[in-house]
Amino acid sequence: EVQLVESGGGLVQPGGSLRLSCAASGFTFSSYRMHWVRQAPGKGLEWISYISSSSNDRYYADSVRGRFTISRDNAKDSLFLQMNSLSDEDTAVYYCARSATNTPFDYWGHGALVTVSS
Amino acid sequence: IVMTQSPATLSVSPGERATLSCRASQSISSNLAWYQQKPGQAPRLLIYSASTRATGIPARFSGSGSGTEFTLTISSLQSEDFAVYYCQQYHNWPPWTFGQGTKVEIK
Numbered sequence: 001e002v003q004l005v006e007s008g009g010g011l012v013q014p015g016g017s018l019r020l021s022c023a024a025s026g027f028t029f030s031s032y033r034m035h036w037v038r039q040a041p042g043k044g045l046e047w048i049s050y051i052s053s054s055s056n057d058r059y060y061a062d063s064v065r066g067r068f069t070i071s072r073d074n075a076k077d078s079l080f081l082q083m084n085s086l087s088d089e090d091t092a093v094y095y096c097a098r099s100a101t102n103t104p105f106d107y108w109g110h111g112a113l114v115t116v117s118s
Numbered sequence: 119i120v121m122t123q124s125p126a127t128l129s130v131s132p133g134e135r136a137t138l139s140c141r142a143s144q145s146i147s148s149n150l151a152w153y154q155q156k157p158g159q160a161p162r163l164l165i166y167s168a169s170t171r172a173t174g175i176p177a178r179f180s181g182s183g184s185g186t187e188f189t190l191t192i193s194s195l196q197s198e199d200f201a202v203y204y205c206q207q208y209h210n211w212p213p214w215t216f217g218q219g220t221k222v223e224i225k
Contacts, residue, residue, distance in 0.1 A: 035214070045153075045161065045204055047214040059212035095160055104151035104208050106172065108160040 002026040002107045004096050009112030016086050020112055022079040022096030027107075030054075030074040033099045036081050038092040039111075046092075049081065063089075086116045119143050119207050123217035129225040136192040138220045140205035145185045149209035152181055152190045155219075156201045164203075165190065192222070200224055 008020040022034070036049040049070040050059040058070050069082040079096050094112050097105035120143040130136045140150065148168040153161035163172045165181035168188055178193040192199055205217040 044219045045155075045206075045216040047212075047216070050212060050214070061213055099208070102149070102208060104163055104166045104206060105153075105161075105214075106163050106166075108162070110160055 002098075004098065004107055004109035006094065006096055006109045006112035009094065009114045011115045011117060012086055013118050014087055014116055016116070017082070017084045018086065018114060020081040020083070020094055020096075020114070022081075022109055024077045024079065024098070027098075029072075029077040031100075033101070034070075034072060034079045035097045035099060035105060036068075036070060036079075037095045037097055037105070037108075038090075039095070040089075040092040043092075051079070083114070086114075088116045090114060091116045119146060119210050119215050121205055121207055121215050121217040123203075123205055123220050125220060126218070127221045127223060129223050130195050131225045132197060133194050134225075136195055136199075136222055138190040138192075138203055138222070140183075140188040140190070140217050142186045142188075142207055142209075144210075146207045146209035148184045149207060150181075150183070150188050151206045151208065152179075153204045153206065154199075154201050155204065161204065195222070 003025045005023045012018050048061045048064050051070045067085045071080045095108050097108045099105050122141045124139045150168045152165040155161045169181045180191045182189050202219045202221045204219050
């Protein structure tokens with residue numbers, strides 16, 4: 001069974017940093033592209049970052065570029081999102097999701113809540 | 119690519135048909151997916167390639183369209199179908215873009 005489990009969410013002050021993790025199981029992690037998608041309270045879905053299977057390509061939404069860094073460890077079946085210079089606009093549930101080549105996001109984690117507040 | 123969904127809210131009685139629309143700001147061929155999201159849950163893939171049901175999705179869900187105009191139809195709404203539905207394009211990326219969502223509520 002495919003599983004994606006996020007961790008690392010929590011309360012952080014404006015300007016602070018947080019690192020999210022996503023543990024994958026039930027599939028060959030190194031064969032899949034991975035994404036982070038977030039959802040602010042009461043709002044829709046926003047794609048924020050992508051990493052290719054080999055980490056050769058990484059993309060970011062304009063809203064997080066320069067502040068967030070996506071990475072992965074294929075040996076440990078894990079995806080990460082380092083978030084720096086956080087503001088209240090970054091308050092959201094953060095989901096990791098997988099895709100194959102030019103396919104939609106077929107599996108999603110349960111999400112990790114990040115709250116930026118003083 | 120901007121994805122626009124309509125209506126924002128759809129009020130439907132159980133057993134009735136629901137028709138949701140999604141429009142892309144430019145052609146995306148058939149590279150469109152539909153997701154269902156219930157409160158407190160992650161999105162779930164329903165439809166991909168505009169009209170192919172994902173694994174385990176009931177036949178009452180169907181998708182159609184290509185280019186810029188797409189439709190998700192739920193033929194006979196069940197209680198578990200009341201949720202928010204999002205369309206997403208995966209034709210031109212980055213970014214991968216979602217519509218703003220359509221909430222299907224009980225009439």
